[in-house]
Amino acid sequence: MDLSIVILDDNPGSLELLSTALSREGVTIHTASRPTEALDLIRRIRPQLVLTDLVMPEMSGLDVLSRIMEFAPATDVVLMTAHYTTETAVEAIRRGAADYLEKPIRLPLLRERVGRLIEDARRRQAAGTETEFEGLIGNSPPMAGLFARIRRIAPHYRSALIQGATGTGKDLVARALHARSGVKGQYVVLNCSAVVETLFESELFGHVKGAFTGADRDKPGMFEAASEGTMFLDEIGDMPLSTQARLLRALQNQEIQRVGSLQARKVNVRVIAATHRNLRQAVADRQFREDLYYRLTMVEISVPSLAERKEDLPLLIRHFVDRFAREYGKAIRGVTPRARLALERHAWPGNVRELENALGHACMMAEGDEIDVGDLPPPVLGSEASPAATSGSVPFSPAAGQAAEADGSLAEHERQLVVIALERAKGNQSLAARALGIGRDALRYKMKKYGLL
Secondary structure, three states, X not given: OOEEEEEEOOOHHHHHHHHHHHOOOOEEEEEEOOHHHHHHHHHHHOOOEEEEEOOOOOOOHHHHHHHHHHHOOOOEEEEEEOOOOHHHHHHHHHHOOOEEEEOOOOHHHHHHHHHHHHHHHHHHHHHOOOOEEOOEEOOOHHHHHHHHHHHHHOOOOOEEEXXXXXXXXXXXXXXXXXXXXXOOOOEEEEEHHHOOHHHHHHHHHEEOOOOOOOOOOOEEOHHHHOOOOEEEEEOHHHOOHHHHXXXXXXXXXXXXXXXXXXXXXXXXXXXEEEEOOOHHHHHHOOOOOHHHXXXXXXXXXXXXXXXXXXXXXXXXXXXXXXXXXXXXOOOOOEEOHHHHHHHHHOOOOOHHHHHHHHHHHHHHHOOOOEEOHHHOOHHHHOOOOOHHHHHOOOOOOHHHHHHHHHHOOXXXXXXXXXXXXXXXXXOOHHHHHHHXXXXXXXXXXXXXXXXXX
């Protein structure tokens, strides 16, 4: 089946140029010079991809994007403009844009960016749904939303914050952002929870010989190592306040000073931070700088817990069993029905990492060609699924649980919680998601599930 592309631009010359540049076998291109004409066309043919100019007399490209997201949220939309700013690009991504290109458009870059979106659409079309993306495994609605968000953010972000519980795969999300960003430099990782407080600034910014006892030579820091690339600051909530101030200046100015040196050094680094902590609460408790928090949350990504995407469990089991079977040189083809039942009943408080460790243990213990319950580690056999594991991660009190039992419908109780959270947040989905303790993509999934979207 051919893929469809709609190109919207009020300049006939641009329409002809873009149509010619993107013409290829298996792709049908439609053009429109007016937003209303384009929206009617998109409603009728439901294309996989839309390219739209940002500035037009009748309606802006951002307004067109918002309209498309209302009735065809699966459509990839690329905005084009001669007035590129990082702020506008990020706003476009927040509204659902897949990419953002600067005019005059360089045709090789256009073909590369759009070509990538076309190939992604082809894979989704062939498979029915995407199950693997840059090392991340899943085809649940929360994961599909996460994959789409990474694609849209990656070309444009300068700093980003990834939030999620321990073991959800925040490091994989960071690597995916780097891989999709197109930068040519290194991917450098610093685990903030593993650094001695007095050595933080030396690790980040480097030092010169004689700066402190033991500094017997000049040493570049991670900012310099990551120049033209990406630095991933894992567990940034454990970074000391004094270092946070210097990190903020480095992010703002793209300039660092080695410890003990007065010389400023220019760098060009994208910074991704991750944490399992509630940084908003840490800001309120004065344990994290508010200005750094807002600098990082210009782009924010929430990673769903395994409880929020239990439908991905079979895919993850297959993935880890295959991987460990290869590593251990065993002919393990799967798990027995009773072992699968035990895996499905477990609450997985340690998320995907706990599942990975459990299946690594099981593959090591298995003597036959299938994993049985006796091969699973004791913690998996000794717990039942929590309410959050079976109904999503919406937290509720014992009183709320009793009300749900009396009402006879846990799903209806969950729906009421979502409605209340949205009403209190005045429709702001990000705030409502935070109040419920889940990611925004998981909230949207629940809204669709209960007919609220």
